[in-house]
Amino acid sequence: MSLKILEYFNYLEHKSPMHYIDPRGKTLFIIAITCLTIYLDQIIPMCIILVALLPLIYFGNFMKRWLKSLLFLIPVILLVVILNALFLKIDYPTTIAIVLGLRLIILSGFFGLIFQTVSPDDISQTLIKFKFPYSFAWAISTAYRFIPTLAKETNIIIDAQKSRGLQIDRGNLFKRVRNMIPLLIPIFATALRRSWQLAEAIESRGWNATKNRTYLYSLKLKWWDIIVILLSLTLFALFLYLAIADVSLPFWMVYKIPERFELKRLFLIAWEWIKNLFSK
Amino acid sequence: MVETAIKIDNVSFKYRNADSFALKRVTFEVAEGEFILLAGFSGSGKSTLLKCLNGLIPHFHAGRFGGTVEIFGESTLESDTPQLAKQVGFVFQNPENQISNLTVEREIAFPLENFGVPKNEIISRVDELVALLNMEEIRYRSPYSISGGEQQLTAIAAALALDPKILVLDEVTAHLSPRSAVHILTLLNELNKKHKKTIIIAEHRLDRCLNFADKLAFLEKGQLKVFGDLQAVFQSKEFPTNMLPKIPSLFLKLDKKIGLLGDKTSTIPLTVDELVATLNNR
Ligand SMILES: Nc1ncnc2c1ncn2[C@@H]1O[C@H](COP(=O)(O)OP(=O)(O)OP(=O)(O)O)[C@@H](O)[C@H]1O
Ligand SMILES: [Mg+2]
Numbered sequence: 001m002s003l004k005i006l007e008y009f010n011y012l013e014h015k016s017p018m019h020y021i022d023p024r025g026k027t028l029f030i031i032a033i034t035c036l037t038i039y040l041d042q043i044i045p046m047c048i049i050l051v052a053l054l055p056l057i058y059f060g061n062f063m064k065r066w067l068k069s070l071l072f073l074i075p076v077i078l079l080v081v082i083l084n085a086l087f088l089k090i091d092y093p094t095t096i097a098i099v100l101g102l103r104l105i106i107l108s109g110f111f112g113l114i115f116q117t118v119s120p121d122d123i124s125q126t127l128i129k130f131k132f133p134y135s136f137a138w139a140i141s142t143a144y145r146f147i148p149t150l151a152k153e154t155n156i157i158i159d160a161q162k163s164r165g166l167q168i169d170r171g172n173l174f175k176r177v178r179n180m181i182p183l184l185i186p187i188f189a190t191a192l193r194r195s196w197q198l199a200e201a202i203e204s205r206g207w208n209a210t211k212n213r214t215y216l217y218s219l220k221l222k223w224w225d226i227i228v229i230l231l232s233l234t235l236f237a238l239f240l241y242l243a244i245a246d247v248s249l250p251f252w253m254v255y256k257i258p259e260r261f262e263l264k265r266l267f268l269i270a271w272e273w274i275k276n277l278f279s280k
Numbered sequence: 281m282v283e284t285a286i287k288i289d290n291v292s293f294k295y296r297n298a299d300s301f302a303l304k305r306v307t308f309e310v311a312e313g314e315f316i317l318l319a320g321f322s323g324s325g326k327s328t329l330l331k332c333l334n335g336l337i338p339h340f341h342a343g344r345f346g347g348t349v350e351i352f353g354e355s356t357l358e359s360d361t362p363q364l365a366k367q368v369g370f371v372f373q374n375p376e377n378q379i380s381n382l383t384v385e386r387e388i389a390f391p392l393e394n395f396g397v398p399k400n401e402i403i404s405r406v407d408e409l410v411a412l413l414n415m416e417e418i419r420y421r422s423p424y425s426i427s428g429g430e431q432q433l434t435a436i437a438a439a440l441a442l443d444p445k446i447l448v449l450d451e452v453t454a455h456l457s458p459r460s461a462v463h464i465l466t467l468l469n470e471l472n473k474k475h476k477k478t479i480i481i482a483e484h485r486l487d488r489c490l491n492f493a494d495k496l497a498f499l500e501k502g503q504l505k506v507f508g509d510l511q512a513v514f515q516s517k518e519f520p521t522n523m524l525p526k527i528p529s530l531f532l533k534l535d536k537k538i539g540l541l542g543d544k545t546s547t548i549p550l551t552v553d554e555l556v557a558t559l560n561n562r
Contacts (some may be wrong), residue, residue: 121382142380149376149424194377200331201378203340205438206394208326209362214396216389265516 016117021124022221024129030114032235039243043095044253045100049269053109060113073108076216077101085263093264094257120144124221134213142198150191157186182215283352285446285478286310288335292349293328293337302328307346312445315472316480317489319523320499325375326482329499330450333480335361335369351446357371365391369439373451375431380422384415384434387423409437413467429460435531436467446473449481464489485523490550498523509511514548529556 035207037049057063084097123144161182162168168179221229241247248254259265286309293303302325310316332472335356338345349356351367372378381387388409392402410419413433418426418482423434432452435438439447449468469492469520471477483489486496496513498506505518508555513519514528524532549555 068390119382138380140384145382145424197372197374197377198380200340201370201372202334202390203336203361204334204365204372205391206362206365206442209365210393210396212396214393214399214402216386216393216406218401 012138016059016061018056018062018117019119020116020222020224021228022219022225023118024219025221025225025232026118026234027126027231028115028229030110031238032232033110034107035237035239037103039239041096042249042254043098043102043257044255045249046099046106050102050106050109053106053113057109057113061118062109062113062116065116066112069108069112073104077104080104082263086267091175092256092262094262095255097263098257112208121217122219125215125217128215129219133185135208146194150187154183154187157183157190161186175201205215283312284309285312285314285352286480287348287350288329288332289348289350291329291332291349291505292344293332293346295328296344298343300502301344302333302502306502306504307347307498308497308504310480310506312478313472313476314494315469315492317486317493317496318480318482318499319484319486319496320482324499325502326499327450327486328502330370330448330480330482331358333446333448335359335364335557336370349361352490353447361395365443365444366395366442367448369436369442369444371432371435371439371447371449371452374456375428375435375455376424378435379431383420384430385419386425388441389452389504395442405441409551411438412440413437413481419435423468429456430464432456432460432464435462435466440471444477446478446480448552449479449483451482451484451549453485454482460470461485463491467477468510481516486523487527490525490527490542510550511547514550525550527551531555531558557559 033049037046040046040049057066076099079096081101084100085094088095088096090096120141124141127137127140128134158168166179166182168174168183170177288306288308291303291306291484292301294301306329310434314504318326318329318523325513328337331341332349333356338357339361351359351364354363379387381390385406388406389402390416392405397485408527410416412475413436414428414439416435418430421450423431426434434449437448456464465483465488468481472492481489491512495509497504497515498519503548504515506516506522514532521529521532526551527550531549546558549558
């Protein structure tokens, strides 16, 4: 089993410029972008968003990881695109299918980027700003932050159990699941012990000493955050305008894959050709 | 006159889900400014005893608690853990599981934040501690990317943040390399001598502490077997010979074989220099 996916959650110590943007601004931005991406159904606007995404990903130090994750996503996306192009019962199914694929790529990029550049601390600070109790915010950031540690420990436990002869990746699905039980018990036990020790530690550091807790750092909007927020609001307004006023896009933004290149047609032609090949 | 920092009187404790008492009628006193070693085999109750000092027992761990623990004359029963945190700094054995903040600096600031200390005071206090413990290089690092020794250093800094007079450490060098262990112990000596912190530490590496520890307490199965200055403890029949540090152990073995210790009242050498001196004076 692969724990690589947990790396995704790893809090980066080396900050990229994207890290310095206020998480509230980033949240607004992703909401606006998601709405727009889902509303628009033309290839050209999708490509524009994709091109706009690239510099952000670059400045977020996310390019390598994103491309890596795309390596796994592309086969899935291709499958989705092909099935949609073949079976959608609308006009221009190939166009819509391609839009769908682009949408998945774009959203994976944006959400990955946000995940990557919002530190667990940002999350808890945001919660505090929205008047959540501190203990709740603390729990969130601590849980998030312990994920890499947990991954490391899980690997150690897997190695230990393997060296005792446990076979994890053998047998059918049912057997594999049953093989996980010897892993879950020690994992659960260490997690439980950790939570006790952590509780003792914070108790010894004056946890809950006063209701009026202070903070060494708290979120403050900088000038660039204001720009991000204004930009997000503009994008959101654009989305509302397009959705409510139901305007049609400028003609240069509308491009449809011509009938001749419809995937279904190409498939049928290929099918006929193969049939002819064998009937001879 | 030196004040009594810690007064433990007839303390017993049984964890709620345990069958036997982890501490049985333990009594001793620690004067302000002393450096106390706490020794005992695994499961003898060292951690349990230390947790009585900052109120984790009986406030955090449920169970049957008897006797009294007084910190500067005030019973822990009448106080709560946050108040005790100001008087007793606690450092735990496992470096990783006691750090709950994202950077070293924040971990140090955490107790001050908990007490609502104004931001500018937090900053100056953190500056102070970072300078004191020489932590400039790791100040902004994540606690998960630094070494175990540096993690313990962070924990010590956090324990010192509220400027407690007493520092309690539970086998803090157990997970460390010998070199980091010596570094930490040297630092503790400095905190004790220069900054007048009263220190009580559970420690396996007795050898490393002989030249600065004042007293030693030995626990066995929850009972305090011996307590006193190092000489008295090492000469006591109650102290197991296999726990003796190297030099005293060597000396006593030699003494048994060839009778180095002429009359029974003379002292046991603790360091190489003392051993040489004793041998020369024979
Ligand atoms: N939370 C707990 N619940 C129940 N029993 C406990 C708990 N913690 C410790 N004990 C028991 O109390 C006794 C003393 O344990 P303690 O941890 O104080 O020993 P120790 O001297 O610190 O040992 P070690 O050197 O292994 O840390 C042991 O028998 C232990 O099993
Ligand atoms: Mg212990």
